Amino acid sequence: MSENLPMTTRAVQIDRHGGPEVLTVREIPRPALADGEVLIAVAASSLNPVDWKTRAWEVGPPPPATLGWDLAGRVVAGEVPAHRVGDEVIAMSAQIATGRGTWAELVALPAHLLASAPTSLPLEDAAALPLAGTTALQALRAAEPAPGERVLVTGAVGGVGALAVQLARHTGARVDALVSRPEHRSAAVELGAERVWHQPADLPSAQYHVVLDTAGVDASHALAHGGRYVSISDEPLPAVPGARKSYVQENTADLAYLATLVDAGELRLRIAERHPFTDIRAAHERFEARGLLGKVLITF
Numbered sequence: 131m132s133e134n135l136p137m138t139t140r141a142v143q144i145d146r147h148g149g150p151e152v153l154t155v156r157e158i159p160r161p162a163l164a165d166g167e168v169l170i171a172v173a174a175s176s177l178n179p180v181d182w183k184t185r186a187w188e189v190g191p192p193p194p195a196t197l198g199w200d201l202a203g204r205v206v207a208g209e210v211p212a213h214r215v216g217d218e219v220i221a222m223s224a225q226i227a228t229g230r231g232t233w234a235e236l237v238a239l240p241a242h243l244l245a246s247a248p249t250s251l252p253l254e255d256a257a258a259l260p261l262a263g264t265t266a267l268q269a270l271r272a273a274e275p276a277p278g279e280r281v282l283v284t285g286a287v288g289g290v291g292a293l294a295v296q297l298a299r300h301t302g303a304r305v306d307a308l309v310s311r312p313e314h315r316s317a318a319v320e321l322g323a324e325r326v327w328h329q330p331a332d333l334p335s336a337q338y339h340v341v342l343d344t345a346g347v348d349a350s351h352a353l354a355h356g357g358r359y360v361s362i363s364d365e366p367l368p369a370v371p372g373a374r375k376s377y378v379q380e381n382t383a384d385l386a387y388l389a390t391l392v393d394a395g396e397l398r399l400r401i402a403e404r405h406p407f408t409d410i411r412a413a414h415e416r417f418e419a420r421g422l423l424g425k426v427l428i429t430f
């Protein structure tokens with residue numbers, strides 16, 4: 131490994147579960163590289179609900195733990211066939227399962243988690259893509275919307291929902307949206323939604339071939355007979371035949387595909403706020419206050 135690299139790195143860790151006050155920025159040893167791994171200088175990550183849930187709830191590997199799933203950065207060490215030192219990459223690391231958090235200046239990850247970063251936007255901004263994009267793509271794949279079919283996305287301007295609306299449109303489906311607030315309607319239209327609601331009770335009955343629930347609302351009355359209901363939320367599924375949950379899986383081919391869509395102008399990433407990692411507590415507080423239009427980036 132290069133002798134120019136620092137021996138330590140700063141990371142955002144928790145020692146116990148709790149409110150934003152349990153988040154601590156501390157110096158830890160530079161991660162060692164195993165075979166097939168690369169060291170990445172992180173440009174940015176983003177905040178996802180799983181991050182505050184892992185902080186607040188008794189889930190994930192026992193503390194002390196480095197949090198964070200998303201990563202956009204530059205390879206600084208490691209010899210693997212697919213990536214070289216200097217490459218700009220993105221990755222999603224399933225921190226809750228593997229303990230490999232991305233909220234550090236230097237992160238070691240298996241090369242099979244990396245995809246080349248989109249080239250059409252600043253590297254930092256690409257950190258908005260991995261978890262939310264992979265979740266949206268895999269949930270839609272589970273629902274299999276066909277061209278011309280009608281799709282309802284709930285939470286349509288949220289991290290996952292905003293990408294799901296665009297990806298569903300990309301399949302040729304007709305997409306409608308449920309948002310949490312009337313002032314979010316125009317944002318959903320900009321993403322490609324035709325009709326937008328903000329009250330589940332107002333949704334038309336039995337209209338949709340696919341309902342993709344990212345908001346944890348019961349939109350089952352809007353599902354057409356024989357339609358597919360897929361949820362990514364923690365809430366129990368409604369009593370709909372065949373309703374299923376989709377859980378995001380690390381998948382570099384999906385990441386690479388998402389990056390090509392970004393570069394083709396087919397998938398837009400909206401950034402609501404940027405916080406340096408040293409302000410991680412403020413970033414969590416803002417995120418948990420809700421009402422955002424776009425992702426919260428954590429910059430390194």
Ligand SMILES: NC(=O)c1ccc[n+]([C@@H]2O[C@H](COP(=O)([O-])OP(=O)(O)OC[C@H]3O[C@@H](n4cnc5c(N)ncnc54)[C@H](OP(=O)(O)O)[C@@H]3O)[C@@H](O)[C@H]2O)c1
Nearest residue numbers: 179265285287288289290309310345362376377378420421
């Ligand atoms: N299963 C998986 O693999 C997986 C993967 C990723 C995420 N998730 C889960 O999926 C959920 C969404 O994730 P995310 O990253 O998209 O979160 P997010 O960025 O917070 O987006 C959630 C969106 O839903 C909206 N919303 C909340 N209540 C609503 C309601 N009653 N009607 C309409 N919209 C409503 C929110 O609006 P406000 O901000 O105004 O409340 C927000 O726009 C979270 O629970 C997350 O933990 C699961």
